[in-house]
Amino acid sequence: MTAVLQILFDALAVGSIYALGALGIALIFGVMRLVNFAHGDYIAFCVFAMLVPSTDVVAIVLIGKLPAILLIPIILLIGAVISVLSEMLVFRHLRNANPATMMICSFALGFVIQHVLLMFYSSRPKAINLWSNLSLPVEIFGARIPLLQLLTIIITFVILVALMWFLKRTRYGLEMRAAAEDFTMARMLGVRANRVIMTAFAVSGLLAASIGLILATQTGVADIRMGMPIMLVAFVATVIGGLGSLPGAVICGLLIGAASVLLQVFLPLDARPFRDAFLYSAVILCLLWRPDGIFAPRSAKQRV
Amino acid sequence: MKQPQSVLAKTISTPVILIALLVVIAILTALFGSGSFARTVTEIFIRVAFVVGLYIFIGNSGVISFGHAGFMCIGAYAAAWFTVPPMMKKVLLPGLPEIVSNAQLPFLGSLVLSSFLAALVALLVGLIMMRLAGIAASIATFAFLAVINTVYANWESVTAATSSVVGIPMVTGVWTSLFGASAAILIAYFYSISRWGLALRAARDEDIAASASGVDIYRQRLISFVISAFVCGMSGVLYAHYLGVVNPDAFYLGITFISLSMFVVGGMSSLSGAVLGVVIISAIIQILRWFEKGIDIGGLTLELPNGIQEIAIGVVMIVILVFRPAGLLGKREVLLKGWPFKRRTAD
Amino acid sequence: MSLLSVRDISVHYGQLAALRGVSISMDEGETLFVTGPNGAGKSTLLKAIAGAVRPSSGSISLADKVISGQPPEQTARLGFSMVPEGRHVFGSLTIEENLRLGTGIRADKDRIEGDLETVYEVFPMLAERKDGQAGVLSGGQQQMLVIGRALMAGPKLIAIDEPSLGLAPKVIDQVYDTLLKLRDSRGLTLLIVEQSSTRAMLTGGRMVLLRGGKIVLEGDARELANDESLRRAYFGFGEH
Ligand SMILES: Nc1ncnc2c1ncn2[C@@H]1O[C@H](COP(=O)(O)OP(=O)(O)OP(=O)(O)O)[C@@H](O)[C@H]1O
Ligand SMILES: [Mg+2]
Numbered sequence A: 001m002t003a004v005l006q007i008l009f010d011a012l013a014v015g016s017i018y019a020l021g022a023l024g025i026a027l028i029f030g031v032m033r034l035v036n037f038a039h040g041d042y043i044a045f046c047v048f049a050m051l052v053p054s055t056d057v058v059a060i061v062l063i064g065k066l067p068a069i070l071l072i073p074i075i076l077l078i079g080a081v082i083s084v085l086s087e088m089l090v091f092r093h094l095r096n097a098n099p100a101t102m103m104i105c106s107f108a109l110g111f112v113i114q115h116v117l118l119m120f121y122s123s124r125p126k127a128i129n130l131w132s133n134l135s136l137p138v139e140i141f142g143a144r145i146p147l148l149q150l151l152t153i154i155i156t157f158v159i160l161v162a163l164m165w166f167l168k169r170t171r172y173g174l175e176m177r178a179a180a181e182d183f184t185m186a187r188m189l190g191v192r193a194n195r196v197i198m199t200a201f202a203v204s205g206l207l208a209a210s211i212g213l214i215l216a217t218q219t220g221v222a223d224i225r226m227g228m229p230i231m232l233v234a235f236v237a238t239v240i241g242g243l244g245s246l247p248g249a250v251i252c253g254l255l256i257g258a259a260s261v262l263l264q265v266f267l268p269l270d271a272r273p274f275r276d277a278f279l280y281s282a283v284i285l286c287l288l289w290r291p292d293g294i295f296a297p298r299s300a301k302q303r304v
Numbered sequence B: 001m002k003q004p005q006s007v008l009a010k011t012i013s014t015p016v017i018l019i020a021l022l023v024v025i026a027i028l029t030a031l032f033g034s035g036s037f038a039r040t041v042t043e044i045f046i047r048v049a050f051v052v053g054l055y056i057f058i059g060n061s062g063v064i065s066f067g068h069a070g071f072m073c074i075g076a077y078a079a080a081w082f083t084v085p086p087m088m089k090k091v092l093l094p095g096l097p098e099i100v101s102n103a104q105l106p107f108l109g110s111l112v113l114s115s116f117l118a119a120l121v122a123l124l125v126g127l128i129m130m131r132l133a134g135i136a137a138s139i140a141t142f143a144f145l146a147v148i149n150t151v152y153a154n155w156e157s158v159t160a161a162t163s164s165v166v167g168i169p170m171v172t173g174v175w176t177s178l179f180g181a182s183a184a185i186l187i188a189y190f191y192s193i194s195r196w197g198l199a200l201r202a203a204r205d206e207d208i209a210a211s212a213s214g215v216d217i218y219r220q221r222l223i224s225f226v227i228s229a230f231v232c233g234m235s236g237v238l239y240a241h242y243l244g245v246v247n248p249d250a251f252y253l254g255i256t257f258i259s260l261s262m263f264v265v266g267g268m269s270s271l272s273g274a275v276l277g278v279v280i281i282s283a284i285i286q287i288l289r290w291f292e293k294g295i296d297i298g299g300l301t302l303e304l305p306n307g308i309q310e311i312a313i314g315v316v317m318i319v320i321l322v323f324r325p326a327g328l329l330g331k332r333e334v335l336l337k338g339w340p341f342k343r344r345t346a347d
Numbered sequence C: 001m002s003l004l005s006v007r008d009i010s011v012h013y014g015q016l017a018a019l020r021g022v023s024i025s026m027d028e029g030e031t032l033f034v035t036g037p038n039g040a041g042k043s044t045l046l047k048a049i050a051g052a053v054r055p056s057s058g059s060i061s062l063a064d065k066v067i068s069g070q071p072p073e074q075t076a077r078l079g080f081s082m083v084p085e086g087r088h089v090f091g092s093l094t095i096e097e098n099l100r101l102g103t104g105i106r107a108d109k110d111r112i113e114g115d116l117e118t119v120y121e122v123f124p125m126l127a128e129r130k131d132g133q134a135g136v137l138s139g140g141q142q143q144m145l146v147i148g149r150a151l152m153a154g155p156k157l158i159a160i161d162e163p164s165l166g167l168a169p170k171v172i173d174q175v176y177d178t179l180l181k182l183r184d185s186r187g188l189t190l191l192i193v194e195q196s197s198t199r200a201m202l203t204g205g206r207m208v209l210l211r212g213g214k215i216v217l218e219g220d221a222r223e224l225a226n227d228e229s230l231r232r233a234y235f236g237f238g239e240h
Helices: A002-032 A039-048 A068-089 A099-121 A147-169 A171-181 A183-188 A193-219 A228-241 A246-266 A269-289 B004-011 B013-032 B035-061 B068-083 B086-092 B107-129 B134-154 B174-193 B195-205 B207-212 B217-243 B253-266 B271-293 B308-323 C042-050 C072-077 C095-105 C109-122 C124-128 C139-152 C169-186 C198-203 C221-226 C228-235
Strands: A137-140 A143-146 B295-297 B300-302 C004-013 C016-026 C031-035 C057-062 C080-083 C157-161 C189-193 C206-211 C214-220
Touching: A002 A039, A002 A143, A002 A147, A002 A171, A002 A193, A002 A228, A002 A246, A039 A068, A039 A099, A039 A193, A039 A228, A068 A193, A099 B253, A099 B308, A137 A147, A143 A147, A147 A171, A147 A193, A147 A246, A171 A183, A171 A193, A171 C095, A183 A193, A183 C072, A228 A246, A228 A269, A228 B134, A246 A269, A269 B107, A269 B134, B004 B174, B013 B035, B013 B174, B013 B271, B035 B068, B035 B174, B035 B195, B035 B217, B035 B253, B035 B271, B068 B107, B068 B134, B068 B217, B068 B253, B107 B134, B107 B217, B174 B195, B174 B217, B174 B271, B195 B217, B253 B271, B253 B308, B271 B295, B271 B308, C004 C042, C016 C042, C016 C057, C016 C214, C031 C042, C031 C198, C042 C057, C042 C072, C042 C080, C042 C157, C042 C189, C072 C080, C072 C095, C080 C139, C095 C109, C095 C139, C109 C124, C109 C139, C109 C169, C124 C139, C139 C157, C139 C169, C169 C189, C169 C198, C198 C221, C206 C221, C206 C228, C214 C221, C214 C228, C221 C228
Parallel strands: C031 C189, C031 C206, C080 C157, C157 C189
Antiparallel strands: A137 A143, B295 B300, C004 C016, C004 C057, C206 C214
């Protein structure tokens, strides 16, 4: 029983991070058909923003020393700002370009962010110590769960609920959902294109920043490439969730996280190193089963 | 439909010009280049072969593939399996089947056989994956790459996992890689003017019309996937014989994205774009590298800080795509008639 | 000054000229039918006014403001509401969300609820399923929804691309009744694309005939509809 609970929490915690990532990707994809490969680099950027530029192994924490109540909003803001800035500086000028072009630009942008970080911080991963007491375990029904894992799940849940509320109950949310589905028609009904896109980028940046905070606390390492794997899984989750479907993205993010934890536990020892091969084979099967995604909205037209 | 004959006559200058360009670069390198410059040029030619391989599939089908570095990986490791001295193989890669571990093929044999292996794998996975279209197909190719990488990075007894396989004869130089790149260009050219290539491009541009006119898109995609995998596999073999060692991470995301970027910057639907994209971006990178080392201009030493090169190349690519969203060449090809550029309609 | 004035616009899709020097002008409360064979450029004309395609020359103004070259959301704010060809229902939104989407730009917020009532009265089935997903509606029901949605934006000028498409004759009558009522009570201006001239004959107003991207005939709807010259111009017999 406790073992099952342990696995469940592991699965939820890993899945939560993927879900947050997938949501960030899906939001942007929805409003401008852009697969934003720079998303992973926003995550790393937010983590490094807490540190003093240096090439040392142990990070010198700058704003990371602030109390959480200040630190968290500042990091979230940094995430939103870099995301919105990249819209204004790069993606705005590509509104009518084809998806491949936009995708490559986003990759190039990510590449630039990575190497800017590299220049200031060197490529060595750095130890970073945020809220170390969060790694202490708490006991739930006999299972010992790190407090952070529990927090991750709760935070994800809160973010999801808040975002759902935002999307379902506010005017902005309504406009964003409409724009995600049929951008031109939404504009013809008076929806302001720039405002919607900037909001989407801002929210997506907030999500990236929260992932950054969670990851940095969880792993205790700041690494320039830390966002990349998450971004890739999130991208996959977005597609098999059904492009344009935000709930689909979240559910598939959770599913992939859960699948990877379950495979890790239940695969025979010999096969365990090949976990990702099984995982991605499952992804291919899933695509064959439902090419438009599991939760594709009915009217979704494939434009890529 | 037009006769292939007339298409050939009208467009043959394209591969000729492209190959001539590479030959000129090779000759200049042989005459004036240093050893390290020759290595750079070799790498560029191998990259040309790879990106031309990408063109065969992506350019003609319109489906972005993230998976072709996987074929490069397959080709490169196969080259290692076929050419590393048997003594070393028995120690390093004990899991290889007897017949392979006893073999030691000459370069050309390994080139052909390894490229065929990549094509064979493409046929098998393509049978499954080419049913997909659009972004679903793209994700499937990415998943394929992830599977290949996981397998090659962990299959200790056959691939030595993450440790490098050493002992591959280092026979790829400027001329060998020139040969590879030229072969790739010719294969791509003849494929794209063949009935298969025409049918696939028709399907790319007009999905419904093409399937109504009897084009079997699945089959056409599969054919192009296999041919492009052959070429990408070949580039992998060249790469293995250039470096002398192979390592799974050399064939993962880094090379995938950089090559795709060069391809898109050049122009996704054009063979010339594929070649020129690589040449131009590589040239800019090389120039920036020189600047990083410091360059004398009239007694003044200009030296850029380290790391600027990558940042600058990223910015350059973004700027090019903002101003030319379809890439430098778009759908055009370099052609002798109507010099310098003439629109080649793809019908 | 007229409410809408389209001056000598041309629209190109690549090399193809879809409109070649078209001018129309509409006063407030007027009804204008645009008719013509397939591919004449009718939908393109509406899209150009909406700002969804950019004219290569000429200019368009609405309520004395130049709107050509402006983004669609700007044109919508000046009181232009459009039912485009191909419906464009937001399938993942509910019916009521679809209807409310365009109300964000209205100045007369106090009228929104009343208008919603009106739409629900005209199309009772929308009211029945107002919280259901719009994506599952039938073709004709979607047509009702998009017409309702365009009205909910409280426009001065409504442009409808083939309102009769897919609707039962009785429902078409209702749609026209509602439009005419709004025209008479609020001075709503109607710009309607129809393939057939029967509707124009019943309703009255002005009519232009587009063919090959040009206006080839223009006049009173009833007179033209009865006239042999319409049929001739429609099929192009009258040209030299
Ligand atoms: N997006 C587009 N790209 C290229 N050509 C287009 C596009 N939209 C319309 N056209 C062309 O422009 C011309 C006018 O089209 P339009 O849709 O305005 O005609 P229409 O009068 O509305 O026809 P119908 O009665 O069939 O709806 C046609 O020849 C059409 O093929
Ligand atoms: Mg039309």
